[in-house]
């Protein structure tokens with residue numbers, strides 16, 4: 001008999017005891033977040049996307065009075081960041097290499113000077129070896145003085161063969177030779193080191209296009225220095241226009257306190273992060289893990 005009344009009363013209590021998160025509440029909170037993200041080197045377009053996602057998750061959500069709104073907002077922010085970090089295209093490198101019918105699997109590395117390309121190639125060679133694959137490196141940076149000796153030293157230390165010509169020789173020819181060498185000996189992977197370059201250097205950009213044309217790589221990987229912050233988004237875009245980038249390796253994440261580059265780059269050029277460099281040793285290369293990155297961003 002009192003059932004109906006009870007129901008009405010309890011729904012009234014629920015209504016009074018809970019508030020709805022309004023667009024205005026969220027807007028105010030997002031304003032602070034926006035500044036923080038921009039300061040942490042997150043690209044503007046990524047900030048906008050994050051804000052939109054957070055708004056969608058929160059506006060209209062009903063919360064019981066007395067519950068900690070901060071926790072709810074924090075959860076929404078983390079979910080949104082994880083969504084931005086999670087790229088729709090996931091590359092399982094080992095799987096990709098193993099499933100290629102004809103050896104070798106060819107990877108060309110591109111990036112600005114000093115981004116950590118050569119060190120990263122050595123780290124990756126080390127990682128591939130540990131995973132049971134054979135590797136040869138092509139010393140296709142025939143431009144910068146000392147580059148050949150540098151990559152040679154790395155190759156020696158990680159115990160992989162290096163194919164080299166002299167300075168000023170055609171880098172595409174070096175890469176081609178490395179591929180022929182791998183074919184003849186059944187080597188699984190060819191890693192091509194290229195000269196660091198920027199868009200302003202037209203000759204080097206054209207040369208890089210030629211390396212890609214000649215080697216027809218399975219992957220072109222952009223190596224970016226996380227310390228460069230927002231600037232690497234622009235660098236990656238320039239390379240992506242010249243030769244399509246399939247994946248990214250972010251270096252020096254051990255020294256980057258902000259992490260904004262990681263949040264922006266995959267999104268900005270539409271290619272996933274494959275690995276991150278977390279130190280100068282050969283083992284300091286980690287397959288990229290979104291959850292790890294999320295921890296790093298919200299850790300403290």
Ligand SMILES: Nc1nc2c(ncn2[C@@H]2O[C@H](COP(=O)(O)OP(=O)(O)OP(=O)(O)O)[C@@H](O)[C@H]2O)c(=O)[nH]1
Pocket residue numbers: 111112113114115116117118119120141144147194195196197251252253254255276277278279280284
């Ligand atoms: N802390 C830290 N240092 C790194 C990492 N990766 C590379 N480095 C350092 O960055 C410096 C530059 O690395 P290189 O590998 O020489 O750079 P590069 O891109 O080949 O340089 P170019 O040949 O000029 O294009 C070296 O001192 C590396 O030890 C990393 O993940 N963390």
